[in-house]
Amino acid sequence: MRYLARVTTRADRLLRLLARFGVRSRLLQPLVPRRTNARGDVLDPQVATMLWLQRVVPAGLEAEDVASMREAFDRSMFLVASNPVDVSVRDAMIGETRARWYEPRGARGALVYVHGGGWALGSVDGYDVFTRRLAVEANRVVVSIDYPLAPEHPWPASIHAVADTWRALHPQLVGEGHSDIVLAGDSAGGNLTTNACRVLRDAGDPLPSRQVLIYPGLDPRREGASHRELREGLVLTEENITKYLALWAPDPDDPLGCPLHAGELEGMPPALIVVAGFDPLRDEGLLYASHLREAGVPVEVVDEASLTHGFLVYDGLVRASDRAVTRLAERLRGTR
Secondary structure, eight states, X not given: OTTHHHHXXXXXXXXXXXXXXXXXXXXXXXXXXXXXXXXXXXXXHHHHHHHHHHHHSOOSTTOSSHHHHHHXXXXXXXXXXXXOOOXXXXXXXXXXXXXXXXXXXXXXXEEEEEOOSTTTSOOTTTTHHHHHHHHHHHTSEEEEEOXXXXXXXXXXXXXXXXHHHXXXXXXXXXXXXXXXXXXXXXXXXXXXXXXXXXXXXXXXXXXXXXXXXXXXOOOTTOOSXXXXXXXXXXXXXXXXHHHHHHHHOOOTTSTTTOGGGXXXXXXXXXXXXXXXXXXXXXXXXXXXXXXXXXXXXXXXXXXXXXXXXXXXXXXXXXXXXXXXXXHHHHHHHXXX
């Protein structure tokens, strides 16, 4: 875990232990109000406790300058993640893109991972604990990629960077004997994943065997009812979304700016779409699944009804999140 020395301190490690104890202890849960959504889903009690503790000890993502937000984002990922698993790791450059390879023994298949972070935050370092776990549990070689971040590189630069990185990686992975190669991403990374698939399809390039979109951001217009209902008090808020979109600056009238309303989805790769019951992005993920089906694209939807946006990376605190990561890995492994 070479990067941890750069983004954490002894105090962080102590805070991580205290957070895990606090969230999983039943002593605090009676103090935290129960929350349900309009569908009748109940927010997981450990998630509710985590959110309550975050209000007491802010993560620092409220900073105004992007550099401080990036540092706080990677630090917060460590504080809520599970313990890192042992797997062979190596860093490499794919053209101008930094990438980290995770290679479990006996891996069957490969997966290119595009991290989240509102198009402006996140890194292969911040996602290291999660991508280690995904590689081992899904039994796939995972290549986690960085891409140019906003505001230095506004829309649509990161879309084309992901597509170009896929073009470079695909023949290399095929040459290593992998025929089942998935392209996956969470949140902003889910947006980049499906947009890159559109670019690749239109160019006649090889497509992934599956696109995996985990609580993806697909509608900058924010027309879904979940945006109105779940705008405050959760992991992703309306204020956060507004800030991230202002940094990335997509054109909502362009197909690559608003995938939900882009149309012409025929020929896109089969999709696995994962949504969370307490996520303002939930409805756009569900509606995108419907649009893909109408275009003849096979789709599987996983609805983690008791969880929030970002649940993949707080598996070190919340047992329901830990189980959700296992379910995702099982689907990618082919056991479910």
